[in-house]
Amino acid sequence: MNDIPEGDLLVILRHGPHGNSWLREGLDAALVAAAFGQRVSLLFLGEGVMALLKDQQEGPLGQKGTQPMLEMLGMYDIETLLVDRRALSERGIEVDDLCVSVSLVEGEAIAGALAHHRQILNF
Amino acid sequence: MNDIPEGDLLVILRHGPHGNSWLREGLDAALVAAAFGQRVSLLFLGEGVMALLKDQQEGPLGQKGTQPMLEMLGMYDIETLLVDRRALSERGIEVDDLCVSVSLVEGEAIAGALAHHRQILNF
Amino acid sequence: MRYALLVQGGPYSHQASHSALRFAEAVLARGHHLATVFFYHDGVYNAARLSAPPQDEPHLLDAWRRLHEDHGTELLVCIAAGLRRGLLDEREAARHGKQGHSLEAPFELTGLGQLIEVGRSHDRLVTFSP
């Protein structure tokens, strides 16, 4: 992608689902910010891309996954989902394996995304 | 070192001082086990070797370092301090930089240390 | 066999507690005796009696309690790790001049020496860390 989106808040998601609560807490922050009328973008780096895989299930003891939250993003007008291309290819994941539609970023576009948002929360 | 010590408990220390409480909690476990009469050995891997550097100081807000605990090891007859040679050399640390006397281990001697203790606690 | 678990991860923050409870069920299902769970490091937060997770999420505190009620599993909390983190039973609260308590039976505050004893007296000790 060549157009780096501008926005109020960039939420960086670097942890996968189930192993810890960072992903859920980061998505919570993004949804709340959007509910407050901020223009929010998400940037998935490293293990964070695992959040987007199809076919995820409940965790141990029926722990909810993050897919229900991802489905809410559209309702909250969070439409910019930037995904580190290298994090996908390192794991052999194709864009078709993802459950939402995303924009791939790499190289300077990642730093650009940080520069173009007024505030950043890193999870 | 060629002689792999035998013992009741091997405590593996893999975290440095100050950043988190794993090192202190691991040393606590070692000291308590020794006080209960167990034969305890310590194995320092990776960042754990930072525990042994001379010239450490108090942490933020006067947080105690781990050196007072290291000085207690002898009193509790914990004399086998195994240190990963590679972890030292990766950091440019010499044996003379350490505040206690240690035995260097590498390669199969590390696995040997685990095999030769009845119980292992990994911090 | 006689199993013990060492839980070092806080509830809801890390999968460690969930993994430990899932493993506990499987241990019991295979006919073993799950005699003891020892909570250390942030694992002590599993005993926080006021925990109030959303109703559609697993209630970890209740799951630990059921383990004790149904199978007699001892739930031991390291006292040194607990006091630093604000987990006090009524006796420790009184001893420290505090009103109220944050930990109660079936969880028990015990010394770290109990962990060493558990390691000695059980056939298997399996650790779940954050």
Add this chain to the structure above:
Amino acid sequence: MRYALLVQGGPYSHQASHSALRFAEAVLARGHHLATVFFYHDGVYNAARLSAPPQDEPHLLDAWRRLHEDHGTELLVCIAAGLRRGLLDEREAARHGKQGHSLEAPFELTGLGQLIEVGRSHDRLVTFSP
């Protein structure tokens, strides 16, 4: 300038709380206004009112309290993160039918929206994570 801190690490387990308090002092020493500290993730455990660390270790709860008393810094605890982890003030305890409470003033339970508002209304937001 108007500063805010976001603290996400539990006390005694990670250096995050220590680092944040040290940074807070330096912010104030340079003449800035430290308006808000927001506690999220395991950072909410900093507010555990029964915390009883050994006397020769820093008392983090008291240090946060002093920041509020001496400089008016607001100490905001995310309510969703707090409830899961057993941090309830008297009102929330009553609402959930629990006896006792684990969090009290000057710490305040607030929604996550406050973090977003803090980010908007302060000049700088610096995060300390585990």
Add this chain to the structure above:
Amino acid sequence: MILHILNRSPSASRVFQQTLDAMGPEDRLLLIEDAVQGALPQLVRYFEPVIGRLFALREDLASRGLDGRCDSRVMVVDVDGFVTLTEEADKTVSWF
């Protein structure tokens, strides 16, 4: 024989290297939680020295949507198999 249990992905943490260094020739390694990512064909190379003694927990693969994506040389076990592995080992060591 020791059962080593690892819960961090080799793509995020270097602890897998310490784990491999500490494994004896008969020891086994079980990947759980975030470490199950290491069972992907693209990441399994990190565990090359212990192929044949490398296990991954099915439930953690499934919850992450990775159940069908494992390298065929990784032995997938469910939590019942996890207990069996602890029965067969003299002791266990958890790496995190």
Add this chain to the structure above:
Amino acid sequence: MILHILNRSPSASRVFQQTLDAMGPEDRLLLIEDAVQGALPQLVRYFEPVIGRLFALREDLASRGLDGRCDSRVMVVDVDGFVTLTEEADKTVSWF
């Protein structure tokens, strides 16, 4: 200009790579807590791309016994200098 703050050693965690990927050409990097290990001459190579914009926190070096062991290309600042760095940056991002 963004101030990036890193608290994990490059010898233990790969998060330093994400940090470097996310840094713009003028951005600065401050090593705190366990990350100050990265200021050692043997480990500073991980931060080669940002030499000249690389800082380390003196108090965290000192408490770890590393005060005199830093690579000379790392700029050592005390906590007062840390605050100055946040004043000079438009915003900060913490990596952990």
